[in-house]
Every structure is written in structure tokens, then in C-alpha cells.
Amino acid sequence: MSKFVSLHEAISANVNDGDTVALEGFTHLIPMAAGHEIIRQRKRDLTAVRLTPDLIYDQLIGAGCVKKLIFSWGGNPGVGSLHRFRDAYQNGWPRKISIEEHTHAGLTNRYVAGASGMPFAVLRGYFGSDLMENTENIATIDSPFDEQKILAVAAINPDVTIIHAQQADRKGNVMAWGITGSSKEAVFAAKRVVVTVEEHVESFTPKFNSIIIPEALISHIAVVPRGAWPSYASGYYERDNDAYIAWDDIAKERESFSQWLEQEIYAKSSDALQGSGA
Amino acid sequence: MSKFVSLHEAISANVNDGDTVALEGFTHLIPMAAGHEIIRQRKRDLTAVRLTPDLIYDQLIGAGCVKKLIFSWGGNPGVGSLHRFRDAYQNGWPRKISIEEHTHAGLTNRYVAGASGMPFAVLRGYFGSDLMENTENIATIDSPFDEQKILAVAAINPDVTIIHAQQADRKGNVMAWGITGSSKEAVFAAKRVVVTVEEHVESFTPKFNSIIIPEALISHIAVVPRGAWPSYASGYYERDNDAYIAWDDIAKERESFSQWLEQEIYAKSSDALQGSGA
Amino acid sequence: MAISEINRAGSSSEPEKSPWNSNEMMTIAAARTLRDGMICFVGIGIPSTAAILAKATHAPNLFLIYESGTVNTNPQKLPLSIGDGELANHALSVVGMPEIFNYWLQPGRIDMGFLGAAQIDRFANINTTFIGESYESPKVRLPGAGGATEIAGACKDVIIIIKQTTRTFVPKIDFITSLGFGDGPGSREKNNLIGNGPKYVITDLGILEPDVSSKELVLTSLHPGVSVEQVLANTGWDLKVAKDLKESAAPTPAELERVRALVATSSRKKS
């Protein structure tokens, strides 16, 4: 029953061409190394879901892995645009991608509905926004108890959700602490779950503001120290703001991006880069 | 801005005749002392909401405070029936009460809807049960995205929610740890919130499996050591199972109950009994 | 029907004295249905005893969830209440009830749920709400649904544990708190339920299972020392008996020892 595998195996066993994948983590604990491995394994036609498709999805999109992006805020936080996303969406390079655009509240509730095994969740959202006319998977419904109009968002159930966390214990339970965003819901909503962790510990020292993902929900775990870099892992390392700024230059031109892709992703093996589980 | 008041003041300032009140806490951290103070202040015509109306609501009902009970499991856990509830519901002593009966999933989601400021929440619940025909505030709705029938429960927004917790800090934030049931949602759903606590501390030592209720949500706090007795407060005292068993005899007859009411509630002042905040 | 009348005329006397009591037999029979690694939604009483017994014997990785919010708990003593400190202190984590009901139970993540009942009918529909003529004027008011309705609806499989008498095994239950198979095949689907429904009804006399096609309960196993006649005499309808009726294996000394040790940990006993 070993759930602990190499990053290579975790991705190859769980991510298939055409899958709907959610790599979650909000600013904190973004599973960057797992994203790189998806690129390295040249997965194609993914529907990529994520509240904030920052660097991680700019890279996946630029590498041609993504056919559709489902998101609620797309930018390089504090820096600017996602050039690879814009190039794909506006110019079709390296391939045309479609988008389905939500609000944070809406996409979070799509995960909530998925986690709950419901066809939809309800919120008071999107109202007044032109997103109402441009976004799939939302609908207005009437309250059965009063005169209110309410917004329903369809459940999203990713084929695989991938998150990064600080620790896995001996049995394969995972603990993440600090900001976890909508990760818990994305995990509960998924058919398969991959977790990369900073550290494999014998047992947890319980942490305040932590969430526990029981091993029963997890398909595979890969130990990938610094697997969230250049985002951060509270208790392990800080956010590398310079890397976010540097990305702007790398991603601006197809050539510099392609060079990055070649040198930093394809030329490296996942094991050499991030270490492997055991 | 002192939120710290005596139990007497916390109840008199927040519980009015005719209010909808929710005293939550699931087996653990049941605000028993607050319930006693409501009896002592002879509040009337309350709509009393609680998943498990165990001893605490048997006492409120027997004392004539309640006109309607909204609940999902009514019994003395591990012991038997709630005699005062049955006597009121079936015989109208000391007054007739009406009931609105849910499932745990349903009533929890009524709190969730209330906490969310929504008119309703959705679940896959009640289906197949005769509760469907006997319970108010539920309705079947169609999914706007597929063919599924879904159950909607109306929001509940208590006029006041009362919970017991282990600690309040200097600023009036509250921390409860261990089993908290649906307390967080009952608090978020309420117009006013009263918390009784075991202890007033300078600052919290964060605990695993804890919830924090920020002071901004709280109307008043009373320091009431052993305020959950005979239920328990993790880290402070254990559940007094004998008291639950003893209740069966006390509650069985109107006379023994009336005697208990006189001696244990009316004859005692809240301050003498539970100590007061400062 | 004539046969059932005759059957029902049979004696309802106690099984002859055996070295175990009927609670122990029910507990052990329930424990044996659990496979290692299952996610179980557990209640207080025999379900807890059975689950802890299974975890201590053949299913060490049984994953126990209680509606109070304790996830993957590993109680060392028998919990007395659904929110016992014992459950919280030995849990992987403790979460709020919305997470338990909405994220764990509702999506069908639970392999096996346990239910008790005051009444059960031939389609394993159960009543824990009231006994009597009407909801408004019950003869006996019971605690109600609690988690049962959605446990019955959403768990992949359900075990019902109930003592078998003509008062509990009735032709028509007074109130359907939780649906078993409704009025037969297709009822669960019509009622939007995603779980498979009751898999075993474990009583003090034997084990009943729903017929694959009719969904009606069939006696499939007798506990040692119990006769078919006894079972039929304690059933309020013409209970079908499986052609390949089995006898439940007697409790092993190891099982009995564990169960008794567990029950002895219950501080409830001291009163």
C-alpha cells in the first residue's frame, strides 16, 4: 500500500491526456514542481482549473499542455500579466485555448459542490457582472422559500487535484498549515489526489491553522523538497519574489520562454531536480 | 467595549421573550449554565433550536420557556427519553410545544445557509424519509445543470446563539477545541452571540483542532467555570455520565422535576453558582 | 401465508444458554462484516464495539468517522456518547459537522454505515421517530433521525443492528425515518439515493440480507443455537429463508475476550 512514489510516477500514474486537473494552493504551497513534471511528461489537452493561474499555469499553457483554462484571477501577482496565457488565448500560440472565467467566490463554490457530491452550490455571486453572460456553468435559480434570486454554480470534480503540503506522516496522512485557500475542497472534489510534500515525518506535531488530508483521500504522495518554489511553504522557505519578477521577462517572448522550457524543464529529470520519494 | 459581563447580564441583554435561540455544542461544550440562567430569568415563548435537545432543552421545556423546538435528534444520549420534552409535546405540560424536526445533515445545513447569508442551502437529504411530509422549511428543487432532484433547507438565523468554549483572550476572541459540532455555523448565523467560557486568558496558546470565534462576532462573554457540566470541556473536565443517568429519574415525574427546578435553579443565583465575569 | 402463521405460532423462548449473550453475538457478527481499510460511519453502542473489535482483530486500518466530527479515530475505550472525548483525543483530526455530512457522507465516500432502529420492515426501511398512530400524537416518541436518514441514503453499504421480535420486525413501520429499499426495486433510485442500501441486518438471532432482485430481506444465517422457527416466530411478516441458509460461526474465545474487555472499559457500566 505504498502511496509514496517518485514525482515522475505520481504524475504518470494520475494525470492523463484530456484530464481535468486542478493544481491548487493560493499564493502559498503552489505545486510548482508537479506542474513542471506535467510539462516534462508532455501531457496534452488538459482542462486546467485553478483560482489563480499564475506562473504555474502560464508555464503549462506555454508548454502546450492546456486546451481549456477555468479560473477566477489570472495574473502574475504584484508583477503583471501572464504573457504565455495571453499569447495562447489571443494568438493561439502554441495552441488555441478556451477559457471559462469565474469569480473567486464562484470557483471556490464549484469546488465546494464537487466536494459535497452535489450537482451545484448556491451563492449570491456574479450578480451585476458581465460574467453572467460570458461564463458557462452558472445559472440563476429561485429560492423556494422567498422571492430571492440566487446564483447556482455547477460542481467541478477534477479527474485529479494536485496540491503541495508541508508534511506527510508515516501512514500517508498529509498536514498543511498556514494559508490553504480552496485546497481542501479541491481535494475532496477530485477523483484522484496527488500531494507533493516538503517532508516525510514519522508523525505530526499538530499545528495551529492546519488542515489534515487523511490518506484515504490520497492516491499518491511524492516527497519534493522545495516543490512549491518560487511560491512558499510556511515553516520551510519564503516566497521568492524575485523569481516572480524574473518570470515576466522569461515569459514575455516566445523565444525566451522556449529556451527556459528546454533548459529548466525538458533537460532536467524530475528526480535530479526535486529529489524523489522513497 | 467590555464584552465580559456576568452570566446574568449576558442572558438578560441578549435573550428576549419570543426569541429564536440556539444553544449549540455537540455532546461536548454544551452551554448548560447559560440554559439554567435562561430558566432563572423566566424567559418565555422561545423557539429553541439545537441538533440534540438533550438535558439542556429538556430542562428549558420543562420550565416552560419553550413554545417550539427545532431539532434533529431528541434523547438523553445513552440513557433514554427526554421526559419533559415528551410530557410537553404529548400532554402539554407545562405548556403545549410544537416541533420542527430535521436530520442532523439538514439542520446543520440550515445553520450553514444562515451563516452564509443565503435564503437556503442544498443537500441530498431527507429523501425517502417521511420527514419530507412532516417538516417545514424543506423543499425539493431541480438542479439547473442536470436532471437531479435536490433538497433545499431554509436558512435559520437565530436571534441569539449561545455556546460554551474553553477560553476567551484579553480582547474577547474565543477559542474552542475538540468537538465543536455545528457551533461555528450557529454562531455565524446568529444576530447576537453569547459565549460562556471556562477561562479568561491573556492570550491563546493555539490548539490543534480548534476554532476561533473573533470578538467581532460576539455580543457578550461570561466566564463560567464548569459552565458545560454535566457535559464536558476538553482540557478542563470530563463528561459526568452519572448526572445524565440521574437526570432520567429527576425528569420522569413532574413533581421531582419541579422540585429540582426550585432547588437547583430558582433558589440559586447565577453568580453564586457559576461565578461571574469581571 | 399459512406457513407463516404456523411459524409465528412457534415459541419465542430464549435460545438455550450459550457462553455468550446476544449483544456479544450481534457485535461479533457485525465486526466480521468489516474489511480492512473500509471507511465506516459509526454510532454509539454495538456499532462502536463492533468497529473497535474489528480494528483490534482483522481490520487494523478501519477508518472510523463519527458524526460528531472525529475523523479516522482510534478509540481505546468504548465511547459512551457520540461526542465522547475518547473519540476526539484519538482522532487523526476533528472537523465541524458540515464537513462530516457534506464532504464525507453525502458524496458516497463512506463504505459502511451502521444504523439501529425501533422498527424495521421487510424492505429494511427503518423507524427511529415514533411508535403509534400519528406523528402529532405518538404513543412513544423516539429520538428521531439524527444522522440516520442520510447514512441510509449515502453510504455505499449499510448494516442495521436490531434485536429481532415481532415488535421490531413489523409488517408496516409507523414512520419511515430512513429508507431501506422502499417498496422494492427502483425505490431508492426514485428517491435520489446514491448508496446501495442495507447490506446486512444483524439481529440477536441471525443475519438477514436483501434478495438481489426483490430487495426483500431474506434470512441468510442463523446464529449458533437458534432455529429457523425461532426467527420466524420473532418476525412480523412471512420472512423468506435462504435456500443455502448458513450458520454463523460461533464467537471465538479471542473475539469474546476482546468484546468483554471493551465493554468493561465503558464507564457507563459503573452506574
Place this chain on the structure above:
Amino acid sequence: MAISEINRAGSSSEPEKSPWNSNEMMTIAAARTLRDGMICFVGIGIPSTAAILAKATHAPNLFLIYESGTVNTNPQKLPLSIGDGELANHALSVVGMPEIFNYWLQPGRIDMGFLGAAQIDRFANINTTFIGESYESPKVRLPGAGGATEIAGACKDVIIIIKQTTRTFVPKIDFITSLGFGDGPGSREKNNLIGNGPKYVITDLGILEPDVSSKELVLTSLHPGVSVEQVLANTGWDLKVAKDLKESAAPTPAELERVRALVATSSRKKS
């Protein structure tokens, strides 16, 4: 209209050199609108600086929530990202985003929300989605809604912070990401929004507030050194000016010192 044409013909030159820059003035003006004890939903950049400044000066009990899940946080440095460790480490608690959006924001629990925008119109509707002719083929694709749509909908009051130019203050925005007052009175109600809508639009030139009855933005305060003509020249519609137009108080040395100290903590600056 003739008047506005004339106004727009006015110079768009920079205000004369003042001892503060326009970001500092915007920050300080925003901070001053916050009252002690308010619950504020804060974003990165000027909103954070303003909120931390207010907390350090006149509103020590300001209750700050960030969409990333940090509740009642008290950052000592300027956070660079919405999920900065600084925010988590100094928070009363950190919760999941469903709790932030469903339990905190949606019910109208937030007193004041902050928004930025790429475009704004006379009814304070704002666009953060794209610039151009069509959603499918934008000229410039912007990040999108994030939390903005529901912040605009549900907070009791909203502050919009935006630099004032004819590119940002436009007659018609290309996409309504978040509703201000729609097309005037009644629009918010028609759209099921529970909050009051934008209360202040704070720019580098002054402060605009919605007219009580028409809901159209009116210039109510000029920052020191700014003329009405400048403001009109930097607004893409015939902006109304309040009869009792005020001048914003100049930043005090203490305010400026605090803001600069805060901005200096930003490690973003080192790059």
C-alpha cells in the same frame, strides 16, 4: 456638454511638485475614511498600505480580512501577495476560502471593501477583465474578477482606489466586472446586491462620491494643489462637481512618515 468639452481641453499637466507623491496621497486619503473597529476586506497594494496605516494611527482595532483566508490580521510589513506569509503569521486565525467568501463576505459582514480597477464609469461600475472590443478578442486581457465582483456586491461600503485619467475614467467601460450603481438608482436592488455600493472613489487628484439620489459620481474633494480643471480634464465624462467642494487635508508629516516606513518594508522594492 459644452462645459465638459472646455474642461477636457484643460491641461493634464502634473500637479506642481508637492512633498508627497500621488500614491501617498491616495493611501492617506483612503486610510482616513476607515473608522476604528471596522471589518475591512483588503487587497494588496494601496489598500493594504492604507489599512495598515489606519491601524497604526487612528484605528488600532481595524479588523482586516484578506481573501486568502487570514482573519483579523495585523501585518507588520507590507504584504507583497494576497497570501503572504506575513498575513498568515500575524492573523488571529487562518481559514479556508469557502469560509471567507461564504461566511464573512456574502452575508454583508464586511464594513468596507477595497477595489482597484482599470476602468470606471460615472456610476462607479468597474472593469478589471479586459480592454477592447470583445471578450473573445480583447486588446488587453486583465486578470479578471478575483474577489472583486462579490466584494462590490456584498460589503456594506466600498472604496475604489484608481488613478484618474481619461483612459481609466471612461464614458462606457468595456466590461462590467463589478457593479457599482449600474445605470443608476435601483440597479443594485435589481441585481440582488445587498451592499450599499461604492462610497468613495479615491484618486490621485481627489475624492468622488455618489450623489445620494442619482448615484452618479460627484467630485467632492480635491487633493491639495489640484484644480477642478485638472480633474475634469482627466475624466472621460462631464463630471459633476459638488457645490461644497472641499480640499483634502494635506498629508501630515506623521502620516507620510508611516506610509514611507511601510513601503520601505516591502521587499518588492529591492528588485
